[in-house]
Amino acid sequence: MKLERGGPIQTFYIGNKKMPVVERGEGVYLYDEEGNKYFDASSGPITCNIGHANPKVLEAIKNQSEKVCFASHAFFENKPNRDLAKNLVTLTGEKYDQAFFVSGGSEAIEASFKLARQYAIVCGQTKKHKIIARAPSYHGSTMGAFSASDDIEMKENFQSLTKIAIKVPAPLSYRVPDNFDVLSYARFCLDELERTIMEEDPEEVLAFILEPVGGLSTGALVAPDFYYKNVREICDKYGVLLIYDEVMSGAGRTGTFLAADHWEGSDPDLVILAKGLCAGYSPLGALLAPNRIVEPVVSSGGFLHGHTYASNPLSCAIANAVLNEVIENNLVENARVVGDYLKEGLENLASQLSIIGDVRGRGLLLAVEVVQDKTTKAIFNTDQRAIYRISEIGIKNGILLYTRKTSRGENGEWLMIAPPLISTTDHLDEFLSKLYETLKDFEKEQEKR
Numbered sequence: 001m002k003l004e005r006g007g008p009i010q011t012f013y014i015g016n017k018k019m020p021v022v023e024r025g026e027g028v029y030l031y032d033e034e035g036n037k038y039f040d041a042s043s044g045p046i047t048c049n050i051g052h053a054n055p056k057v058l059e060a061i062k063n064q065s066e067k068v069c070f071a072s073h074a075f076f077e078n079k080p081n082r083d084l085a086k087n088l089v090t091l092t093g094e095k096y097d098q099a100f101f102v103s104g105g106s107e108a109i110e111a112s113f114k115l116a117r118q119y120a121i122v123c124g125q126t127k128k129h130k131i132i133a134r135a136p137s138y139h140g141s142t143m144g145a146f147s148a149s150d151d152i153e154m155k156e157n158f159q160s161l162t163k164i165a166i167k168v169p170a171p172l173s174y175r176v177p178d179n180f181d182v183l184s185y186a187r188f189c190l191d192e193l194e195r196t197i198m199e200e201d202p203e204e205v206l207a208f209i210l211e212p213v214g215g216l217s218t219g220a221l222v223a224p225d226f227y228y229k230n231v232r233e234i235c236d237k238y239g240v241l242l243i244y245d246e247v248m249s250g251a252g253r254t255g256t257f258l259a260a261d262h263w264e265g266s267d268p269d270l271v272i273l274a275k276g277l278c279a280g281y282s283p284l285g286a287l288l289a290p291n292r293i294v295e296p297v298v299s300s301g302g303f304l305h306g307h308t309y310a311s312n313p314l315s316c317a318i319a320n321a322v323l324n325e326v327i328e329n330n331l332v333e334n335a336r337v338v339g340d341y342l343k344e345g346l347e348n349l350a351s352q353l354s355i356i357g358d359v360r361g362r363g364l365l366l367a368v369e370v371v372q373d374k375t376t377k378a379i380f381n382t383d384q385r386a387i388y389r390i391s392e393i394g395i396k397n398g399i400l401l402y403t404r405k406t407s408r409g410e411n412g413e414w415l416m417i418a419p420p421l422i423s424t425t426d427h428l429d430e431f432l433s434k435l436y437e438t439l440k441d442f443e444k445e446q447e448k449r
């Protein structure tokens with residue numbers, strides 16, 4: 001057998017888009033094969049929280065690899081896995097007691113639904129099976145995670161393959177429907193949650209899942225403070241488990257270790273982490289849960305969910321090294337401080353540029369909403385390819401911009417601004433001036449059309 005084949009060969013993941021070929025990463029920068037340098041303005045897909053080629057993490061990879069890379073959880077426990085669980089429950093203020101590790105966000109979302117369902121069964125609440133999620137939302141690409149997500153294009157293509165979860169409106173802060181302001185709309189969304197639970201029958205509603213600080217589907221949406229506490233109260237009132245999807249917002253990104261920590265008295269029953277947990281050095285997702293939920297399930301025969309790579313020793317050792325870096329370098333605090341600085345810088349750009357309609361987010365999970373007309377909030381026509389073109393110009397100007405237009409732009413389109421947590425104000429000044437240049441270049445192109 002030979003590893004040779006003539007002709008062009010592609011991975012179909014990226015489709016036909018032509019992209020630079022990455023060669024190496026260092027700190028907040030990535031370099032392509034031609035030597036071009038790029039500021040990683042979104043940490044990839046909000047993943048590379050501690051930047052690239054961190055020496056301590058590389059050392060941990062080497063050390064663990066030399067010991068053991070894989071030992072099935074069917075035969076062994078492993079120390080990195082135990083240490084990581086301990087580190088996480090400590091960092092989350094001991095609100096959770098146990099962790100379950102898988103390979104990424106979607107898998108961890110699936111695990112949360114299954115744990116919730118098994119818990120209901122062992123508690124004798126066998127009718128509980130309905131999941132309520134928000135629209136818009138994104139919880140992942142596997143069938144269960146996708147069913148809880150809300151995007152028109154995804155739905156059109158895949159809804160016949162799975163049972164779509166029940167949706168309630170997300171408390172949007174920029175495109176608030178007519179006759180509402182931000183606060184009254186958040187109250188309406190809470191009423192809709194309660195009404196939906198009652199309509200679906202509380203005895204059948206298992207869980208409500210939300211992204212506490214939004215990701216791609218809402219462009220870093222943050223609800224008014226009272227929303228979070230009221231959600232918790234509604235869930236308690238009807239015996240519905242509350243799940244926070246912190247795949248993007250967790251692990252320090254928003255200026256607290258869990259985004260949930262921003263809102264006292266709103267703690268969810270289950271939390272999901274992924275992306276920043278291993279910071280791109282290895283695939284990893286985690287489900288955090290309290291003993292009161294895990295113990296009854298375990299003692300009734302065990303959790304019926306597993307993946308070959310669950311509790312992988314190498315990934316867990318890497319996550320421990322990432323967490324050490326986060327703690328030793330005060331990166332959660334840095335996310336809060338430089339996040340405020342960056343947000344102010346973006347708001348300053350918004351005051352100078354007609355195409356920035358909104359700046360939102362928390363810590364270093366921010367988004368810039370792009371509009372054609374600030375007054376009407378109209379988005380650019382499809383043929384103007386606004387965010388795609390901005391991203392292309394950004395690449396030429398040395399900044400990597402992660403963009404999203406969900407539901408064909410029905411909810412708007414934005415640039416996710418989420419650089420690594422190691423970013424300094426100098427990095428951010430340089431980035432802001434390149435972003436200004438990029439958006440100006442785009443504006444000039446539009447004038448010429």
Ligand SMILES: Cc1ncc(COP(=O)(O)O)c(C=O)c1O
Binds near residue numbers: 105138140248
């Ligand atoms: C909020 C949120 N949940 C879940 C997922 C799915 O995670 P993964 O891509 O690791 O499966 C993502 C991915 O972008 C996400 O942003």
